[in-house]
Amino acid sequence: MVRRVLAGVLVVVGLLSVGAAATAAPVRALSWGTCDGLSDPRLRCATVSVPLDYAKPHGRRIDITLSRLPAADPALRRGVLLMTSGGPGNAGVPLPGQYGQVLDQRVLDRYDLVGFDIRFLERSTPVxxxxxxxxxxxxxxxxxxxxxxxxxxxxxxxxxxxxxxxxxxALPHATTANVARDMDTIRAALGETRVSYLGGSYAGLVGEVYATLFPHRVDRMVLDSANDADRVxxxxxxxxxxxxxxxxxxxxxxxxxxxxxxxxxxxxxxxxxxxxxxxxxxxxxxxxxxxxxxxxxxxxxxxxxxxxxxxxxxxxxxxxxxxxxxxxxxxxxxxxxxxxxxxxxxxxxxxxxxxxxDGxxxxxxxxxxxxxxxxxxxxxxxxxxxxxxxxxxxxxxTKDTIAPLAGRKPVLLTAALHDAIVPIANARAVQRAMPGSRLVTIDARYHAPFPYAGNVCLNGAVTDYLATGVLPAQDVGCMG
Structure with missing residues (x-):
């Protein structure tokens, strides 16, 4: 937990066109099997083959490993809640098992939790x-x-x-924009039209970039202590x-x-x-x-x-x-x-x-x-x-720098007012760049506070949004 707990219209258009290649690249069927080293017997793992270079979708490919914890109630299942970890450099494959122990049952009933290691990390073609x-x-x-x-x-x-x-x-292709493109290849491989997402710290930055490149693929998104993409x-x-x-x-x-x-x-x-x-x-x-x-x-x-x-x-x-x-x-x-x-x-x-x-x-x-x-x-x-x-x-x-953050889909942001690792100014900048988004803050010194033990205000706001899709009517301030 400690480790969990780091340019104009033409550029945007160019990156969006490269981003679209993620869905055009060949997507192979997933083969699910056991997850070595993960104790939850419900978890299944698979690998997704993605282009090393999305500008060359039929060129060299690398493997991305993901894990899945199925929705607890198939009758209520809404779709996939995708997640990876922060850093960059922390593993994401174990996350569904970890979040399966702490997320509210209303979320677990509705989503397959799907975690993945970003390209070049641990199970995903490590370098x-x-x-x-x-x-x-x-x-x-x-x-x-x-x-x-x-x-x-x-x-x-x-x-x-x-x-x-x-x-x-690998160096020219180790960019957050490519992680977002990998996410969209994962989405396609899972057979989902849209995906929801939960990410904290650097993983929040990944979510911002995904929402910029693939706004039409976003269902519900929670960004926890997310870096301002325009400042990294x-x-x-x-x-x-x-x-x-x-x-x-x-x-x-x-x-x-x-x-x-x-x-x-x-x-x-x-x-x-x-x-x-x-x-x-x-x-x-x-x-x-x-x-x-x-x-x-x-x-x-x-x-x-x-x-x-x-x-x-x-x-x-x-x-x-x-x-x-x-x-x-x-x-x-x-x-x-x-x-x-x-x-x-x-x-x-x-x-x-x-x-x-990245920049x-x-x-x-x-x-x-x-x-x-x-x-x-x-x-x-x-x-x-x-x-x-x-x-x-x-x-x-590298030419594949992060596109200027573009707010085409309102999301839910969470942050601690006194976070020193990713200061609160970052969340506020992301909110300004993504109009209609709501910010839930907690008065604490805490990095990536969701879920915050015992805090009904913060945890409840995230749970309600993921379960219903309805953002709070206004920003919410929670006591620590």
Missing amino acids: SCGQPAEEPGGYWVRVHGHGTLAEHANEAKEYARDCVRHAGW WRPFEVERTAAMERTFEAFTAYVAANPAYGLGATPAEVTAALRGLLARAPVTAGGQAFTHGELGYLMLLAEVQEQLWPVAAVNLAAIAAGAAPPVPVPLRPTTSSGAAGVPADNHTAVNMMFRCG AWPRQLAAYAHDLDFYGSRYPNYGPANANITPCAFWPA
Whole structure:
């Protein structure tokens, strides 16, 4: 759950015409079988063959794996509720089994839950950038100050070269627009005229792009903490720095108010203790050497949701004292049970491939130096990471960037008011771009809040919409 819990009319027309190729490409009949590694006996899995390049629908093809949990009441069945996971880089095949445990029965009665791994991830033709292991958290990030900009640029350039060397054939086709086209091929393979969709975080972005490219194929759609498609990825990543800084300050105030952690009696003392811990990396504690990236990921848990503050605090305090973290947290992505032949760095590779491939990134070192000066001086805790250079500065250019978001179908948006990972401004921008959509907010520090445990307001609004198709008459504000 932690990981679940990242240009004009001519361009739009061009992408819509390429998008339409998804339905024109050959679609082969699905053959359903058991889902290796998934415990729910009701689940069945299949593979869909899709074009690597939708501009060449009869060329090379790749496999996309999906799972299906049938609607509980065939008499009430409306259709398919398609879903994938966030990241990009988190598995979507296990989702129907997971959502089957938490969604309201009215939803389970009406929909087949169908989850899929996005192209190049885990069960869906997995690729590698040739690295021996995943990065902490499953994403490539380096913090300015823990190394120089020139050093990080050299490391980023080498990573990009490795990706070209090991997966150059896939890089031009690792785009969110192609994931949306894959969704439409899945829809056709399932024999559905339209599909409903539930997606959080990056998966919400996938839904936005699908609704832009295939508005006539959308039935009901819920986008949870969705990125603003018009700002991904570089603008989005630097612009969220302020929200992340505010959450860090709230986290340090929480730790300071709980002296048992032993990290300081004031927010300033806690901040100094955490910075000191990072500066000492690698830090040996409980027989394990924790790298700078691993410590940074433990701190990032506090950004995901307020409920994880005790976990982050107790683990960081233990490491600072030289002891093993008392609450085990996976620091790197692990492959879903039953997925075979997945490269050691697959999740990180996929995360970078899509973030770098979706839009243009600055190429000049001076641009990153400027951003580091601007954001680093204003937001000293997260600016040096968010504004720093990444392999995207050296990535091969792609023409398949995200089309400007076009609102042809009203949807239901959900978001937390104090989400630091995808700040609330993103949901509001999506709502403006998709007229008639409704926004349900919850007053909490929480990323991708649906379903929010015990919150009848938020959960009920989503359930009512999926069950009836009727959007709320106006935006809804829920208490945390």
